[in-house]
Amino acid sequence: MKRVDRGEDGILAQCGEDRILAKLTRGIRRGAGVRVGVGDDCAVIGGRRDRVWRLLKTDAVVEGIHFLPESPPAWVGWKAMARPISDIASMGGLPEYALVTIAISPRAEMDYLQGIYSGIKRAARRFAVELVGGEMSRSPGPTFLSISLTGVVERARCATRSGGRPGDLLYVTGRLGGSGRGKHLRFIPRVEEGRWLTGNFAIRAMMDLSDGLGSDLPRLARAGGTGFEILRENLPCTKGCSVSDAISDGEDYELLLAVSPKDAPRLETTWKKRFPRLKLTRIGKLTPFSKKQPGLRRGHDHFSQPG
């Protein structure tokens, strides 16, 4: 075994999230029953030939990072539940069972906690998720909410980050940017859209945009061993947002997908009929891998930003 030089890496803020995760998950091998392990939106469990696979996802929101003390508690609960639902959606899956973990100060008001729970329950009802358990703890500091969620997806529909090929066209749902203005609390996970897309088209790769296109698109390209090209002028910006906001703000929770060019014309025409109120925008394409791939301005990194 290689000797680890203690202290060589310094503090997390100097490392960046992707490098931290790569270090921590080094040496974890994927067992026979695991189709997708660490590094995608969800873990995928099941036999190679099973018709239906199981999805596992966990996601957390932390006071001061993902919401503020003054954020309406029902929206905090909604967001905590909607985030992992969005990850299930990005695999083409349907969510099923949820476990809720809350750490909160004993000095918090019971009404505040009930407010958070009302948002959790509302999101659960809306997406047919069943709450089957959880865990409560005191917190000596900020409120911390973590929700783990199971789901299912038919093998034939399961969309991962890694299936993109050069030439595939890139699309995003909805509009990007402006999450800071409350949008990040009230977003709608694209479960219906993810089901329809994976049920009707060759979706080569898909993920949800949680850290912003600038961080997430390079991840999707890297997972598939490709490069990418973006038509910056095509990006569907939220009203009042610049292209650079659309790339960097993060927390859009829209779907980013790579589609076979053969399927693209039919996708564009049928999408408008099926989802007339939600945009689907072609934003570029996947290209052959190149070491000279120009980056996008970075999206959100959980560690290398000040804070």
Next chain:
Amino acid sequence: MKRVDRGEDGILAQCGEDRILAKLTRGIRRGAGVRVGVGDDCAVIGGRRDRVWRLLKTDAVVEGIHFLPESPPAWVGWKAMARPISDIASMGGLPEYALVTIAISPRAEMDYLQGIYSGIKRAARRFAVELVGGEMSRSPGPTFLSISLTGVVERARCATRSGGRPGDLLYVTGRLGGSGRGKHLRFIPRVEEGRWLTGNFAIRAMMDLSDGLGSDLPRLARAGGTGFEILRENLPCTKGCSVSDAISDGEDYELLLAVSPKDAPRLETTWKKRFPRLKLTRIGKLTPFSKKQPGLRRGHDHFSQPG
């Protein structure tokens, strides 16, 4: 719908954990595929006649509550993983897949985080748990670790809290009390013992002692609609601990079980052969429900204690 009078409940510290949970989970209905929902050690998913059921559990450790800044990070990681494994063990199950959520300060050392992960991975290897995903976030305060775990249990073996009947004998594994002296970080989940017990005896009810016998035994009795009697002088106290420590310290992570009196003699003789280095102690029995049930001194309550 009943109108909720805002503010009537005050702060969480005035409510107590069981009452808080009862309020939050009010109105949650158990669906057709859920055998055990909110309120037991694990959620149990599966059809009434399925041979194997799935178990879901989530559990969290918070810096300042479940461990200290100076606690060795590898033991913090061990504890975070061992706690939900202990819950799976208490249902008679085998753990399978884990998702890890960490919220930590960007100013934390990479070595510290790797230390936590080394403990998580060690516990995972020891109990054949596969790490399949997770989530990282910055924390503006204490480190927060939440692990969600899936498991399986044969329907015929599944032990819940609620199956106890008057006359059943109560046993605990190991010794109780003294968790404060480091034991709470280094405990061994009783997976092997839980499997052996549920495979060979009529285990009517079982749970793991996380909050202490004083809190947990009344929960087991309440879940089965019974009372209980304890032989205080029989309690297997950790060396240097009093009976009252054994009842109140919490974080023992030993199994508490109710066994049919018919099975008790065989259990006591065969246990000694199978697990010669671990005590199994008869500590009392379940009795008919009575409104005059005398309490035990309380174990740990996550909210009503000062903190």
